[in-house]
Amino acid sequence: MQERYDAVVVGSGAGGAMAAWVLASKGLRVLMLEAGRHYDPYKETPMFARNRDAPLRGTGTPDKEFGYYDATIDGGWQVPGEPYASAPGSEFMWWRSRMLGGRTNHWARNSFRMGPYDFKPYSRDGLGVDWPIEYEDLAPWYDKTETVVGVYGRNDGLDNHPDSSPGVLHKPPAPRVGELLIQAACNELNIPCVPARRAVLTRPIGNRSACFYATSCGRGCAIGAAFQTTTSLIPMALATGNLTIVTDAMVYEVRLNDAGKADGVGYVDKKTGKHEAAFGRSVVLAASAGETARILLNSKSESFPDGAANSSGQVGRNLMDTVGAAVSAQFPVLENRPVYNEDGAMGMHVYIPFWLYKEQARGELDFPRSYHYEFGADGRGEPGMGIGHVAGFAGGYGSKLKEDMRRYYGSFLDFVCRGEMIPNANSRCEIDPDNKDTWGIPTLRFHFKWSEHELNMVRHFQAATKEIIERLGGKLQSGDVAPEQAISKGGQIIHEVGTTRMGDDPDTSVTNQYGQSWDIKNLFVTDGGVFASKAHKNPTLTIMALSWRSSDYLAEQLGKRNL
């Protein structure tokens, strides 16, 4: 007889590891199933490794899209043996990572709280839907999550960008030259440009060290400064003695018992190819918005002919990604500037939060939602093959080119838009009737379309960016194209959410405010699938805060024997 756990958690990324740690900390017996292999960041992170020591100087390839050293295993836009499709007329990109800790091993660590407007978008502009909770409901869990995760930033008291409680945030690193330059222009233009918030420690937490301002966070962080579940929540959960982890376990269905409750999941052991089952008093899906929807849609039964937990028909619908666009420029004032160590915390130190809520409320903008800026301002970062573009800018060859390289290296700044998409009927995923993966599991097919709301937002971003660039005497290099060309492809920003959205009404949502399935009481979702809207803020922090809140509720309900 196999062990019956209190909870079977599917996935070891942000949502899964948080659920596993919270539940295990409360004394519950937890099984975590991860579709990828075991991963040890203390032994496998190429800290300080030079680009020149990697094949092709570390350049991205179809095997490693984000570069040789990127902390992604058996993943990327394509996973060997695990295809997906885009419907005719759509192009959707789906990033997966088959490793313990999932995509948290390499993410950018940008960690912004959603604000009061973000939870009630329908009330504000009549589009999409409201969340079943408001900001105040989640605020305590944001504080708790930021405390455990470790986030640098500053409380600036800005509209819809909530402050953290005193003492929670870590001190942000000093801005670099390019960031100060942007800040100076923004100050004059009345655009806020404030310390960014990133899940990077600037003071130690337990055995996780403070950042030492070197070696890219995307490779993973063996000193635990840049947050990833494999150096934090997973070891913490294991330390309780209540967590069992099985890797290479590709979950494909939620198993239901005669009473209509979940009694576990079915999975393929990738090492043996055998079909196995794991049993629990509750099931927590945190496999990612796409994969969780796929598992539910593939869990067909007499009581759920359209897939488990899908009586609303909403599973797979309301798929959203962040709106992405970028403009880059060269700045003569940054030419030949003095050398200093510009690595910093590797990611951005300052950013521009959305600043036009009042104008928007007065109807002065032609787009209803908001965006923020991220920057690539570490222009003097370690050279990779991309430095060839500096030569392309300089032109020529020979001694003159070598002089020009010194002159222009570090004189470019990238302005990046990260904006909110509004859910639409054309953006969703479904089971592909014609395709199965190497394990025989039916695969996903994506539909995706931007609307005029997102395109208008990109147009605004481009105009605002040009104003900043012009004020600084910069020369546009790229990104000044029609919004239709400038906007990212669906999924490309890797913030896919919404496929199992939470709500107040079982007819129009998949879960309640705790990520608990309306249809199957002991089935929970704690990944980005539960997002009712996709604020411009990067979703990982909110996934973790929601997962913690849902896990508290799940534990309470298990304790009361309500499930």
Added chain:
Amino acid sequence: MRVDRRTTLKWLAAAMAAAHAGCTSKEKYLGDEIPAAPGQLLGTAALPAKVGYGTDIDLMNPTVPWPRTMTEAQLRTASALCDLIVPEDERSPAASAVGVPDFIDEWVSAPYPAQQSDRETILGGLEWLEQQSRDRFGSGFADAEDRQQAELLDRMASSDVAKQVEFFERFRFITVGAFYTTEEGMKDVGYIGNVAIHSEYPGPSDEAMTHLAGVLEQLGLQLPA
């Protein structure tokens, strides 16, 4: 792909098309000088591997799993060309002194689509360059005088023939990337990071801040508080 007759003929066709399009006397000169049936002056590169390093790599021990494929003669020509682009000066050595030709070989021998596309451009371009040099100066490109090499490079860099410009720009892109990622190249361009700092991040140096203050004054902007 091999740089075979087909590739060389494609290059020839591109140059001929430009010549026939009229353009400038420069293109006409280059087009006219290409013989009707170019040979394999630099030899035929070996077939590249079909398989890359895969999706689960030992990141602590990076290795290039595919063999190099360029011929000695191709490498000699590439070496001469990359040293024209990145020559020795008082701050740093020439490209060939820090292994750039070998990296070009690593790059064009890689099995990935982007590198395979560059392979066609680069190996075809080297063959074309060799042919131009022999026809014009009576010696191979690597053995031509500096002045002669520079003359060919100038013509190519400012050519109206898209293929010639593409070759020059891709070759320069790879050469520059290869060079400035070496220790010598990073030092030259002023990268001094990748060092653990066991205190707060100090931010810009005093010198950098003084420079920035001057820049902001010039722009009529205030230094942020």
